[in-house]
Amino acid sequence: MTAAAPLAPPARAGGSLFASVTAVTGRNLRKIQRTPQIVIMATVQSIAFLLIFRYVFGGAIPTGGLSYVDYMVPGLLTVALLFSGMGAxxxxxxxxxxxxxxxxxxxxxxxxxxxxxxxxxxxxxxTWCLILTTAVAFAIGFRIHGGAGDALAAFGLCVLFGFAFIWVFVTLGLYAGNAQAAQGLGFLVLPLSFASSAYVPVATMPGWLQGFAAHQPVTVMINTIRCLTQGSQAEALLGHSTGYYLLRALLWSAGIIAVFAPLAFARYRRR
Structure with missing residues (x-):
């Protein structure tokens, strides 16, 4: 009788995508929790910019009817997401x-x-840094002049925009050779934050810069948050409705994810 061939050892079952994402996300969150300086530095940086522009530059920048704190906070919250996300x-x-x-x-x-x-x-x-920075913004005089639903929508859009740009930063980190190079590449977003409506109205910029500043994604998101939190005053100042900016903000967010998520996956597979 011919001896039976030995059975091959059973293949190790792979985890499902959901279970794997949950487990690895937990690992990353625990790492962040055990390195509190990551959270502290990201939060302190955002709050420092908020206080500087509120109390140092606020009195010198005309904002067309809106108080400067109400004009500036939506911009600072959006830009703070970029600075906090650079750590990714x-x-x-x-x-x-x-x-x-x-x-x-x-x-x-x-x-x-x-x-x-x-x-x-x-x-x-x-998101955690955004919550803390928003609390400080209210403490220094920021107020919402729209409805509660609009305010929640503004917060959700901020998180969505931050999520979109995290894909950008993760992609840059995968392409960088080391942490120092990744930090340098992360600063490529600085032109987007300063050439925007975050700190001053676009109309005060040189004519050759206004076209870029008015239509780039950071300005579109900031103007959406302004309209949602400040209502008709912001719409009158910006010249368009909330829906006009909201649609463009969603399209920009979806476009950024659609471009950089595949790049990140492809780069990781080739590492």
Whole structure:
């Protein structure tokens, strides 16, 4: 009788995408929790900019009928998301340098789960910073002149916009060779934050800059948040309705994710 061939060992079952994303996101959040300076620095930086523009520059910048604090806070909150999110590029590059991604790649989980988990963890971080910065904004005089639903929509849009740009920063971190290079690449968003309506009306800028400043994604998002929080006063100042800006803000967010998410996945698979 012919001896039966030995059975091959059963293949190790891989985790589902949802379970894998949940587990790796938890790992990233625990790392952030055990490194409190990450949260502290991101929050302090946002609050410092808020206080500087409120009390140092606020009295010198005309805003066409809106009080400067009500004009400035939607811009500062949006820009703060970019500055807080820049840490994602550094964190990704640091994980690559220390072999964390190599260890995760060796596990039986979908590769996309590692990238998605990184994005979700950093989105949670910027959301926490946004909550704290918003609380300080109310303490220094910011007020909402629209409805409660509009205010919640504004907060949700801020989180969505931050989520979109986290994909940008994660992609930059994957392409950077180390944490220092990733930090440098992250500062490429600075022109978007300063050449926007965050601090001053676009109409006060040189004519050659106004076209770019008025239509780039940061300005569109800021103007949407202004209209949602300040109501008809902001619409009259900006010259368009809330719906006009809201549609463009959603399109920009979707476009950024559609471009940079595939880039991040492709780069991670090639590392």
């Amino acid at each position: 590029a550094v964190a990704v590059a640091d994980d690559l340098t220390h072999g964390v991604f190599d260890r995760l790649r060796s596990l039986p989980i979908p590769r996309s789960a590692v990238v998605i988990a990184r994005v979700l963890a950093d989105t949670a971080l910027i």
